[in-house]
Amino acid sequence: xxxxxxxxxxxxxxxxxxxxxxxxxxxxxxxxxxxxxxxxxxxxxxxxxxxxxxxxxxxxxxxxxxxxxxxxxxxxxxxxxxxxxxxxxxxxxxxxxxxxxxxxxxxxxxxxxxxxxxxxxxxxxxxxxxxxxxxxxxxxxxxxxxxxxxxxxxxxxxxxxxxxxxxxxxxxxxxxxxxxxxxxxxxxxxxxxxxxxxxxxxxxxxxxxxxxxxxxxxxxxxxxxxxxxxxxxxxxxxxxxxxxxxxxxxxxxxxxxxxxxxxxxxxxxxxxxxxxxxxxxxxxxxxxxxxxxxxxxxxxxxxxxxxxxxxxxxxxxxxxxxxxxxxxxxxxxxxxxxxxxxxxx
Amino acid sequence: xxxxxxxxxxxxxxxxxxxxxxxxxxxxxxxxxxxxxxxxxxxxxxxxxxxxxxxxxxxxxxxxxxxxxxxxxxxxxxxxxxxxxxxxxxxxxxxxxxxxxxxxxxxxxxxxxxxxxxxxxxxxxxxxxxxxxxxxxxxxxxxxxxxxxxxxxxxxxxxxxxxxxxxxxxxxxxxxxxxxxxxxxxxxxxxxxxxxxxxxxxxxxxxxxxxxxxxxxxxxxxxxxxxxxxxxxxxxxxxxxxxxxxxxxxxxxxxxxxxxxxxxxxxxxxxxxxxxxxxxxxxxxxxxxxxxxxxxxxxxxxxxxxxxxxxxxxxxxxxxxxxxxxxxxxxxxxxxxxxxxxxxxxxxxxxxxxxxxxxxxxxxxxxxxxxxxxxxxxxxxxxxxxxxxxx
Numbered sequence: 001x002x003x004x005x006x007x008x009x010x011x012x013x014x015x016x017x018x019x020x021x022x023x024x025x026x027x028x029x030x031x032x033x034x035x036x037x038x039x040x041x042x043x044x045x046x047x048x049x050x051x052x053x054x055x056x057x058x059x060x061x062x063x064x065x066x067x068x069x070x071x072x073x074x075x076x077x078x079x080x081x082x083x084x085x086x087x088x089x090x091x092x093x094x095x096x097x098x099x100x101x102x103x104x105x106x107x108x109x110x111x112x113x114x115x116x117x118x119x120x121x122x123x124x125x126x127x128x129x130x131x132x133x134x135x136x137x138x139x140x141x142x143x144x145x146x147x148x149x150x151x152x153x154x155x156x157x158x159x160x161x162x163x164x165x166x167x168x169x170x171x172x173x174x175x176x177x178x179x180x181x182x183x184x185x186x187x188x189x190x191x192x193x194x195x196x197x198x199x200x201x202x203x204x205x206x207x208x209x210x211x212x213x214x215x216x217x218x219x220x221x222x223x224x225x226x227x228x229x230x231x232x233x234x235x236x237x238x239x240x241x242x243x244x245x246x247x248x249x250x251x252x253x254x255x256x257x258x259x260x261x262x263x264x265x266x267x268x269x270x271x272x273x274x275x276x277x278x279x280x281x282x283x284x285x286x287x288x289x290x291x292x293x294x295x296x297x298x299x300x301x302x303x304x305x306x307x308x309x310x311x312x313x314x315x316x317x318x319x320x321x322x323x324x325x326x327x328x329x330x331x332x333x334x335x336x337x338x339x340x341x342x343x344x345x
Numbered sequence: 346x347x348x349x350x351x352x353x354x355x356x357x358x359x360x361x362x363x364x365x366x367x368x369x370x371x372x373x374x375x376x377x378x379x380x381x382x383x384x385x386x387x388x389x390x391x392x393x394x395x396x397x398x399x400x401x402x403x404x405x406x407x408x409x410x411x412x413x414x415x416x417x418x419x420x421x422x423x424x425x426x427x428x429x430x431x432x433x434x435x436x437x438x439x440x441x442x443x444x445x446x447x448x449x450x451x452x453x454x455x456x457x458x459x460x461x462x463x464x465x466x467x468x469x470x471x472x473x474x475x476x477x478x479x480x481x482x483x484x485x486x487x488x489x490x491x492x493x494x495x496x497x498x499x500x501x502x503x504x505x506x507x508x509x510x511x512x513x514x515x516x517x518x519x520x521x522x523x524x525x526x527x528x529x530x531x532x533x534x535x536x537x538x539x540x541x542x543x544x545x546x547x548x549x550x551x552x553x554x555x556x557x558x559x560x561x562x563x564x565x566x567x568x569x570x571x572x573x574x575x576x577x578x579x580x581x582x583x584x585x586x587x588x589x590x591x592x593x594x595x596x597x598x599x600x601x602x603x604x605x606x607x608x609x610x611x612x613x614x615x616x617x618x619x620x621x622x623x624x625x626x627x628x629x630x631x632x633x634x635x636x637x638x639x640x641x642x643x644x645x646x647x648x649x650x651x652x653x654x655x656x657x658x659x660x661x662x663x664x665x666x667x668x669x670x671x672x673x674x675x676x677x678x679x680x681x682x683x684x685x686x687x688x689x690x691x692x693x694x695x696x697x698x699x700x701x702x703x704x705x706x707x708x709x710x711x712x713x714x715x716x717x718x719x720x721x722x723x724x725x726x727x728x729x730x731x732x733x734x735x736x
Contacts, residue, residue, distance in 0.1 A: 036678030
């Protein structure tokens with residue numbers, strides 16, 4: 001896999017963030033995961049695909065994931081796009097907020113274990129070596145010193161040992177907002193990458209899990225992030241399964257809320273990307289369909305009427321919505337092609 | 346051959362010299378290919394996998410030939426049958442046999458006592474030979490219909506010789522008619538469902554976490570959750586999204602935390618919680634693998650036709666096995682490229698095995714006479730002969 005083909009040319013316009021500041025929505029379904037596309041967004045924004053640095057597409061990235069841990073993203077982005085998230089973290093270009101590990105898992109006495117996965121990525125080059133006999137004494141002592149680690153946890157997981165790694169420990173939006181803001185603030189903007197892209201991976205799990213949370217408060221959380229001065233784009237990944245969206249005759253509150261959230265966010269977004277499986281069933285050489293719809297009437301444009309024309313020009317290639325097929329290979333690479341062009345490409 | 350032995354050695358050497366990192370396998374997975382009983386590296390990316398206790402289920406897990414550690418599987422079943430329960434028992438029994446720590450939520454010791462026993466004799470030498478013989482036969486014929494990777498399952502065992510072969514068995518064959526004699530001590534950890542007014546799951550999760558934390562660092566754990574949310578076990582409030590989804594999210598976090606030590610299999614009664622409901626969809630999203638069992642409705646006539654002696658019917662499928670999501674594979678965004686996905690699969694449960702195979706309707710042509718005869722015989726001449734109708 002040559003380094004230039006990390007993002008297939010056909011995919012490039014899809015994962016390139018629009019020039020205007022905007023919200024972006026990415027939807028996926030149960031059997032068509034969008035993780036591969038998120039890693040491409042990471043790759044494009046973090047400038048690993050350097051071949052066209054004319055566009056100024058390089059950005060710092062804060063990835064907030066409620067579904068996967070850092071280890072997953074590190075491996076996926078390395079395998080799929082050759083991105084070294086660990087290195088980018090130390091450079092201050094990337095920060096990760098872990099919404100999985102500590103959110104609902106009672107962190108009562110597992111202070112020792114909380115540290116273990118976090119210390120793992122630290123020793124990235126030598127992970128295989130340090131896993132062996134040394135892990136034994138390491139796990140012992142922290143378990144006994146529970147009070148010490150508990151106090152360490154009370155602090156909002158400051159990047160003392162792990163620069164750019166944050167974790168959420170509560171479902172309250174204030175806490176999340178504070179943590180993400182801290183993560184954004186920890187990045188070091190550079191002339192090459194002056195702004196920040198915030199990726200929220202499945203924040204809708206909050207909507208499903210937290211009783212009092214309304215779609216409106218979530219969307220205002222998105223907008224609140226977006227209004228931060230250093231943030232230029234917010235990419236929101238939501239689930240759009242039919243079972244969550246189109247309620248049957250008697251919709252459950254969960255479905256109503258999810259539909260509400262997705263529709264709200266879609267209307268706010270400048271670009272909506274949807275990943276789904278083929279409608280016609282499973283095919284051997286196709287993983288799914290990627291659909292892009294550009295929202296030319298987005299009120300982000302209305303708010304900044306002056307520079308609307310420029311944004312329209314940039315998005316010209318896919319205006320009106322377009323669809324391509326994709327296939328994620330076993331090695332993490334992805335092939336994107338037009339409908340009917342599968343055999344040729 | 347001698348696949349396993351060589352692989353163990355390979356896995357060790359890069360652990361000693363970090364420079365020799367295998368190009369294809371992720372680095373952090375390589376060391377876990379340690380000789381822990383009941384685990385082996387995935388042929389695809391080298392991550393450690395463990396057996397579900399059901400060979401054909403192992404074989405459809407996207408080529409990993411086993412359930413990757415750190416992953417969970419949600420098996421939904423509609424109707425009142427308990428085929429998924431059989432899968433769970435195989436999974437738990439496999440864990441007990443391999444010396445893994447098995448955690449069962451909400452079930453008493455009776456459940457553990459009814460785990461199926463190993464089908465073969467204890468005599469190692471003979472068993473090895475028998476197994477080799479059996480595997481050869483199975484191997485040949487499996488190529489006709491079953492999935493490719495299932496072939497891989499048994500092959501290491503016979504090839505490594507008698508005594509070593511026994512040690513290297515990845516997936517045992519269980520006999521539902523036998524009973525597993527549990528090792529003395531606590532082979533199975535029964536986690537009760539607390540009768541609290543709040544969420545019962547927080548307690549379960551904490552309990553599980555405690556058990557894993559205090560176990561030895563190299564031990565492998567299996568979590569078995571039979572009939573999640575079934576009203577017979579859980580209070581009615583448990584099915585509320587804000588109760589069950591945090592549990593599954595926390596479980597996901599736990600699985601990721603012990604990504605080389607823990608697997609989980611959960612069954613869910615789909616009749617009570619249909620897949621079209623939002624909660625179930627979220628549960629599926631939070632699980633790594635999702636399967637659905639839809640047993641065929643019991644047909645009196647068909648069962649009689651079976652007993653009427655058509656020999657083919659030994660393999661009569663008992664339901665449709667739908668694959669909605671596979672561990673690791675779907676997470677990565679794949680879809681459609683794995684063998685067997687998207688094909689109609691059917692399952693057959695017999696005394697010794699749970700087989701998932703391609704589903705096809707039996708051939709109608711050329712065999713109509715025999716079928717008609719069988720049906721007629723079964724239904725007691727209710728249908729007139731064809732010849733009687735034609736003039």
